[in-house]
Amino acid sequence: MNQDDRFNEAWRRRRNPPYTTVSWVDNEWAKGRTDWLTILIRVKDNEIIDKIMPLQNEFKRFKCTEPIPVESFHFTIKELAFLADENQNSDEITKEELDILIPSIEEKIRDFSPFMIEIKNLNQFHSVVCVEGHDGDVINNLNGAIVGVDGVPRYSRDYPGFLPHLSFTQYKNSEDFEEVIDYLEEIREAYIGSLFVDSFELVIAKLPVKDRYPKLKPLHKFQLE
Numbered sequence: 101m102n103q104d105d106r107f108n109e110a111w112r113r114r115r116n117p118p119y120t121t122v123s124w125v126d127n128e129w130a131k132g133r134t135d136w137l138t139i140l141i142r143v144k145d146n147e148i149i150d151k152i153m154p155l156q157n158e159f160k161r162f163k164c165t166e167p168i169p170v171e172s173f174h175f176t177i178k179e180l181a182f183l184a185d186e187n188q189n190s191d192e193i194t195k196e197e198l199d200i201l202i203p204s205i206e207e208k209i210r211d212f213s214p215f216m217i218e219i220k221n222l223n224q225f226h227s228v229v230c231v232e233g234h235d236g237d238v239i240n241n242l243n244g245a246i247v248g249v250d251g252v253p254r255y256s257r258d259y260p261g262f263l264p265h266l267s268f269t270q271y272k273n274s275e276d277f278e279e280v281i282d283y284l285e286e287i288r289e290a291y292i293g294s295l296f297v298d299s300f301e302l303v304i305a306k307l308p309v310k311d312r313y314p315k316l317k318p319l320h321k322f323q324l325e
Contacts, residue, residue, distance in 0.1 A: 103237050106263055111223055111288070114281055118164070118271040119227040124307040124314065130182075136305040136314070137180035137198070139205075139246065139322070141217075141239075141297055143173040143266060148219060151292045152231065155222070156268045158283075159229060163275040168228070168268050169313055175217065175233050175264045177300055178246045181253050191253055201251055202302070202320055208245040212238070214298035214324045219266060220291045222284055227271055229284065231292055233264035240264070299323045 101109070125132055143149070149170055159165045180201075184192040193201070218234040233239065244259030246252055271277070300322050305314040 101261075103234065103240070103263070106261060107221065107223065107232050107234075110225060110263060114224040114284065115278070118224070118274055118277055120164075120271045120273055121227060123309075125309050130307055133182040133184070133192075134307045134309070135183040136307055137183055137193070137302065137319075138176060138305050139178045139180065139300060139302050140316075141175040141177065141295075141300045142316075143175065143295065145293075145295055148293050148295060149173065152266070152268050155231075155287075155290060158287075159269045159280070162280050162283075164271055164273045164277050165229065165269045165280060166272050166312075168270055172313055172316065173266055173268065174316075175239065175266055177239055177264075178243050178252070178258070179255065180302075183304060193251070197251060201249060204249045204251075205246055206322065208249055209242060209322060209324070212242060212245070212324050214296065217264065217295045217297060219293055219295060220289075222288050222290050223265065224281065224284060225263075225265055225267070228265075228267035229269040229271075229280070230265040230267040231290065233266060235264060297324070 124130060125134055156167045181191045181193045184194060187194050215235055215238045219231050220234060221232045223230055223232055240259055240262045243262040247254045247258050301318050302320040304317040304319060306317060307314050
């Protein structure tokens with residue numbers, strides 16, 4: 101199934117009830133852990149942001165959604181694991197293991213060149229309203245290459261079906277969810293612009309105990325040649 105077909109399949113599931121996060125830390129996924137390692141593309145292009153902001157503002161009128169901070173705008177390439185003092189679970193790695201993984205990931209991505217992401221079409225992905233990232237499956241293939249590194253966990257959302265997206269609004273409940281989807285159907289074919297990508301980052305997404313959104317702490321920059 102090509103990328104467009106996979107995006108359309110996700111769109112067909114748009115009326116499935118949303119997943120809402122009450123606490124980032126106190127849930128079955130995080131289990132109290134806070135340091136989530138992720139490889140991602142930060143979106144800092146002002147032209148892209150200026151086109152997303154009016155869309156984001158439109159969703160403030162719904163009771164079930166709230167805006168994601170601009171400083172959190174990104175395209176995920178690969179969610180790695182929780183950083184832990186001891187590796188006790190399949191979704192945990194230690195600092196020592198991470199130091200070994202980074203050069204191995206560098207080796208795996210050596211054959212990838214800079215690429216473009218065409219940012220267009222709104223969608224509903226589980227817990228967020230987002231814009232799709234159409235890139236000819238480069239990010240999906242990067243995800244697959246990183247998954248192929250020994251010691252990197254594979255998750256159900258990974259290659260070969262990984263879908264790049266830029267989330268700009270999150271669900272906090274399901275109170276008027278159907279109205280959100282009705283509105284999404286009206287404005288789905290939105291065009292945001294193109295983003296040139298020649299590097300990406302490994303970050304710690306510091307999951308908040310009290311605040312609403314994670315803070316991103318850069319750890320390493322991967323450069324595409």
